[in-house]
Amino acid sequence: MTSTDSPTHRPGRLDGKVALITGAARGQGEAEARLFAAEGAQVVLADVLDAEGEAVAADIGERARYVHLDVSQEDDWAAAIAATEEVGPLSVLVNNAAILRFTSIADTTLEEYLQVIMVNQVGTFLGMRSAIEPMTRSGGGSIVNISSIDGIGSKNSLVAYSSSKGAIRSMTKTAALELGQHRIRVNSVHPGGVFTPMNGDISKKMLDAAHSQLALQRSAMPEEIAAMVLFLASDEASYCTGGEFVVDGGWLAGDINPFLPGAPPAPARA
């Protein structure tokens, strides 16, 4: 009896899929890689942090491999797609890699602005463009672009980051319209605050405290974003394309006002 014949075997939600995930050496990309592999996908992890990425792929095991990919570099994309196709026909691309910089508009140099745009925005464009031909050849697929709540709203200091994330939100819709004919679905995910290295060297408790005004009164763990990305990558999302999928603990719904009726009791908000 093989493991798949076992009466306790549950089919994976991504059985038979080959997924390329950018920025997968840590944070949300790592969580997605681990979840995708657990759900039956063959996963190619891509990043510029080679030692970390190799280590995560090795830890996942035979369902994973690592490839170096700077998403802002056109030539790197050709090599990463080729490496993925050695594993099998590309069916899922998660454009997750990004960088975050905090600078006021007045103090942002053109170089600093373009650095963020090149990774977050141009990287996503290059990724989508690179996936069209192999996904079309394999009969379709799913592209998941990681934007942010800052691609819908913004904050002071996020001129470059919000520009890039807003562009990802928009180009996702362009891509959905162009690629539906090839059975390629394209959606954007908009996380709120997530406990990853992107938020700096602070504890989960401190990050939760900074999110205590939200409906769910805490920040997210990367696995909570990965669950949405898994859904969009899978065939369960067969009628979802061009959509914006917010995973933000209620951030965009508004803030709890502790002075008005209906607010949770103060201790729960500590």
Ligand SMILES: NC(=O)c1ccc[n+]([C@@H]2O[C@H](COP(=O)([O-])OP(=O)(O)OC[C@H]3O[C@@H](n4cnc5c(N)ncnc54)[C@H](O)[C@@H]3O)[C@@H](O)[C@H]2O)c1
């Ligand atoms: N953490 C949050 O609070 C938060 C909130 C909203 C959206 N997001 C988005 O979620 C995604 C994942 O972020 P995270 O929180 O896991 O951050 P992270 O910093 O932990 O991970 C980002 C990964 O991208 C990689 N990367 C950076 N530049 C790259 C490049 N040029 N080529 C390839 N890889 C590159 C990094 O090495 C890193 O492994 C990003 O798109 C981010 O903008 C994060």
